[in-house]
Amino acid sequence: MSDNPTRIYGDVTQLEYDDLQSFFENIAHNSPKTNNYIHGATMYQADDIALLRNQYESELVQSKIDFNNKRVFEVGCGTGRWAQNLCKLIKSYLGIDFSPELIRSAQTLNIGDHCKFQVMPANNLESDKLIIPPPFDIIICSGICVYLNDADLATLIKQFTSLLAANGIIYLREPISTLDRRMTLKDFYSTELATLYHGIYRTDAEYKTLFAKHENLQLLTEAPLYDKKMHDRQETRHKYYIFTKLKQAN
Ligand SMILES: C[S@@+](CC[C@H](N)C(=O)[O-])C[C@H]1O[C@@H](n2cnc3c(N)ncnc32)[C@H](O)[C@@H]1O
Numbered sequence: 001m002s003d004n005p006t007r008i009y010g011d012v013t014q015l016e017y018d019d020l021q022s023f024f025e026n027i028a029h030n031s032p033k034t035n036n037y038i039h040g041a042t043m044y045q046a047d048d049i050a051l052l053r054n055q056y057e058s059e060l061v062q063s064k065i066d067f068n069n070k071r072v073f074e075v076g077c078g079t080g081r082w083a084q085n086l087c088k089l090i091k092s093y094l095g096i097d098f099s100p101e102l103i104r105s106a107q108t109l110n111i112g113d114h115c116k117f118q119v120m121p122a123n124n125l126e127s128d129k130l131i132i133p134p135p136f137d138i139i140i141c142s143g144i145c146v147y148l149n150d151a152d153l154a155t156l157i158k159q160f161t162s163l164l165a166a167n168g169i170i171y172l173r174e175p176i177s178t179l180d181r182r183m184t185l186k187d188f189y190s191t192e193l194a195t196l197y198h199g200i201y202r203t204d205a206e207y208k209t210l211f212a213k214h215e216n217l218q219l220l221t222e223a224p225l226y227d228k229k230m231h232d233r234q235e236t237r238h239k240y241y242i243f244t245k246l247k248q249a250n
Contacts, residue, residue: 027102096119
């Protein structure tokens, strides 16, 4: 596998956003639109596993973060999994995604007027055009950083610091490289998905360095997301991090 040129170890390689957008548009287009099961498409899992994983993650996150009456913003919201998980607790929710077809899927959930979805790329996030304006109490960034090039990810994290209210929370959850360096898949033919796949699996240290550039963001919690039973990859694994925005000193 290591001499497969579509697996790049260590080097920084740029992903093409057009390729990624087509990938997600196809996923959305080919997935069943039957309410509860739509999330399997963006979790790349069969429906039953997707449901189990979602329930596990949702309970874990709600035990770590207080969502009651909070204003939530999600970047790369996909089919609206988090909106559906949290809609009964929160004050408001805005999810953005660059895939119009995934946003249409999310809108079919019909989970209430306090939850809104908007087409917008994270690599060109225009905060003055958001249909629910900042500040937000909680930002969810779940499985999207893997699709952003380094410079755009750095810009996005900087934007988080102004989109968040004081004491606000960031839930970051990504597949990371378990090697000592990043792994990039570019034009990689995935037999599981039967299509070309692209993504940057950064190391834990790379994520920590990116966030550490912002003195007002403090890491509160970090842990692997799934236990060994639910984890099925060799070179990557899911990890989550919870950051808080510190109040500025007067
Ligand atoms: C793995 S899915 C995760 C969806 C959702 N956050 C969740 O946890 O269920 C990744 C999502 O990020 C979106 N995405 C990827 N790159 C993006 C970009 N540059 N701008 C906005 N959305 C993006 C995809 O369309 C997809 O919905």
